[in-house]
Structure formats: C-alpha cells, structure tokens
Amino acid sequence: MSLFKRLFGGSSPKAPESEPTMELDGFLVRATPFEEGGQWQLCGVISREVDGVVKESRFVRADRFADRDTAIEMAFDKAKRIIAEQGMRMFR
Numbered sequence: 345m346s347l348f349k350r351l352f353g354g355s356s357p358k359a360p361e362s363e364p365t366m367e368l369d370g371f372l373v374r375a376t377p378f379e380e381g382g383q384w385q386l387c388g389v390i391s392r393e394v395d396g397v398v399k400e401s402r403f404v405r406a407d408r409f410a411d412r413d414t415a416i417e418m419a420f421d422k423a424k425r426i427i428a429e430q431g432m433r434m435f436r
Contacts, residue, residue, distance in 0.1 A: 364416050366423075373423040377415035383408035384415035388423050390434065399435040401426075 363374045374389045386407040391400040403426060409415040426434065 366420055368420075368424060368427055371423075371427055373420060373427075375416040375419035375423075377409075377412055377419060379412075380408065383410060384412050386415055386418050386422060388419040390423055390426060392432075392435070394432070394435060401434040 363376050365375075366373045371390050371392045374391070376387045376389055377384045378387055379385075386405040386409070387403065389400055389402050391398055393399075403422065405422060407415075407418060409418065
C-alpha cells in the first residue's frame with residue numbers, strides 16, 4: 345500500500361460485526377449495540393410474527409458500556425424486562 349493510501353484512508357473498511365440473537369418466550373431479540381464516543385450504547389430489536397407479519401420494536405437506552413460484550417449482555421437483560429412488562433402490547 346502506498347504512503348498516500350495509508351495517510352488518506354486507503355485501508356479496507358472494517359467489516360460489520362454480527363448481531364447476536366436470542367429467543368425469549370416466542371420473541372426474537374437482536375442485540376444491536378453501537379459505538380458512540382468511545383463507548384457502546386445499549387440498543388436492541390424485539391420481533392415476533394403476528395398474524396403472518398413480523399412486527400419489530402426497537403429500543404435504545406442511554407446506558408453506555410466500555411465493551412461491546414457487556415452492551416450485548418445488558419441488551420438481552422433489558423429485552424427480558426420489556427417482554428415481561430409489555431408482552432404483545434409493544435406492537436400496538
């Protein structure tokens with residue numbers, strides 16, 4: 345790689361990381377944390393098929409973590425609470 349490519353962003357882009365999933369009481373949860381200000385923001389998607397149509401509910405919280413793995417773990421914990429509190433009502 346030439347000097348100019350290294351100085352001006354000629355490196356290949358970083359591949360996106362996979363979104364971990366978990367099934368909880370018939371709901372599919374995807375942990376989708378994103379990096380913000382050097383930390384990982386808690387974010388996820390809860391989905392379920394309703395009358396033949398996949399419904400999704402996205403949640404983003406202000407919580408931030410130093411590493412992606414902790415953000416993923418906490419996204420699953422938050423999804424468990426959302427499902428327990430709201431159940432199918434989250435799709436109305």
